[in-house]
Amino acid sequence: MEATVTWTSGMAFEAEQEGRRIPIDVPGPDGTSRGVRPKGLLLAGLGGCTGMDVVSILEKMRVPFEGLAVEVSADQSEDHPKVFTAIRVTYRFKGRDLPMDKLARAVQLSQEKYCGVSAMLGKTAAITTEIVVEG
Known part of the structure; x- marks a missing residue:
């Protein structure tokens, strides 16, 4: 089992696992709130x-x-x-x-x-x- 997590900007990342993508981010001033924690x-x-x-x-x-x-x-x-x-x-x-x-x-x-x-x-x-x- 593998996953790749790539930084996109600010505190936001995108995880890819088995060809599916999941946005990861934090809320508040450091994050864009465009993903899950x-x-x-x-x-x-x-x-x-x-x-x-x-x-x-x-x-x-x-x-x-x-x-x-x-x-x-x-x-x-x-x-x-x-x-x-x-x-x-x-x-x-x-x-x-x-x-x-x-x-x-x-x-x-x-x-x-x-x-x-x-x-x-x-x-x-x-x-x-x-x-x-x-x-």
């Missing part, structure tokens, strides 16, 4: 990684659902380097009569066995999860 990309990566796991696991369990949104938020240390100290992952499922035990098992398997991003970030920050079912 680097640590935000880490949170998005966690959400995508665990979300893909959960969808795959639920498909194997034959649990139909109408939608899934994974919300990820984090607290950071006060001192530099500002690292994540706590990460919260909320899985918002849409569907009727969803079996909570199977949703919980899919989330647990993702967090404890399959999601490499969770495994990496979990070495520096406590990760907590919540499951919400809508509909």
